[in-house]
Amino acid sequence: KDKHRLSDDVERIVQEHLKYVSEDVSHGWDLIHQDGEMKVYRREVEENGIVVDPLKCFHTIKGVTGHELCQYFWEFQYRMDWETTLDSTKIIEVLDPDTMVFFQVHKRVWPAAQRDSCFWSHIRCISNSEEDQPTWLVVNYTTSHPLAPIKSPQVRLVANVALICETIICEPPLNPQDIKRENIQCKLTYVAFVNPGGWVPSAALRGVAKREYPRFLKRFTSYVIEQTRNKPILF
Numbered sequence: 001k002d003k004h005r006l007s008d009d010v011e012r013i014v015q016e017h018l019k020y021v022s023e024d025v026s027h028g029w030d031l032i033h034q035d036g037e038m039k040v041y042r043r044e045v046e047e048n049g050i051v052v053d054p055l056k057c058f059h060t061i062k063g064v065t066g067h068e069l070c071q072y073f074w075e076f077q078y079r080m081d082w083e084t085t086l087d088s089t090k091i092i093e094v095l096d097p098d099t100m101v102f103f104q105v106h107k108r109v110w111p112a113a114q115r116d117s118c119f120w121s122h123i124r125c126i127s128n129s130e131e132d133q134p135t136w137l138v139v140n141y142t143t144s145h146p147l148a149p150i151k152s153p154q155v156r157l158v159a160n161v162a163l164i165c166e167t168i169i170c171e172p173p174l175n176p177q178d179i180k181r182e183n184i185q186c187k188l189t190y191v192a193f194v195n196p197g198g199w200v201p202s203a204a205l206r207g208v209a210k211r212e213y214p215r216f217l218k219r220f221t222s223y224v225i226e227q228t229r230n231k232p233i234l235f
């Protein structure tokens, strides 16, 4: 793999997420939303009076693979089909076939000032030998970039987000070619560390997060189920 200027950062953050994903949420996390298989947890954390609550979501989605979920989350061309909280998104640099930098303007959430964000976004397949299916992940991590100048009144968000997906084959048929969508499901873990980048009233931001994250995850997963329904399975 040819290295690029962010290769070491990407490697470090991916390894951090792989360590963190299995940490349990039994201590210090509040279950803020449950809808069927979807469980959304949050820890209340403030840094210099700014709410930076970590968010962790676990979900099991039937009929799609982790590769499919990560592909639709990472690929740029689908972004505005499922993302309803953005005014715009654009790729500003491609670092390698699995890593790009994008710039986004988020819809304004009154009373906060409008936020924009600049992330490197990396997709990766981690094939753990003993398991039958690999783990797929996408990490979105804030980076600065000359083509994403900070322009007031917009406030630059700081975020570290990961979508980590395991694929499970239920009652695998003897011949792998015969696997159907009803035989597969995906265990998804979504973690988001978002610092709004400037002061937002705590109660308002906590209310927005509590409403928007579950909505965002439900909309995204429903979108992927719909898009993949009649397509060949992408393992």
Ligand SMILES: O=S(=O)(CCO)c1ccc(-c2ccc(C3CCCC3)c([C@@H]3C[C@@H]3c3ccccn3)c2)cc1
Binding pocket: 083, 085, 104, 106, 109, 112, 115, 117, 140, 157, 159, 161, 192, 194, 196, 200, 208, 209, 212, 213, 216
């Ligand atoms: O998964 S991603 O990487 C998908 C990239 O397209 C991602 C998701 C969400 C955000 C995000 C951006 C802004 C805000 C706030 C901060 C002040 C005013 C807006 C929030 C707060 C938590 C609430 C929120 C949660 C979900 C969706 C929108 N709003 C979240 C950033 C990246």
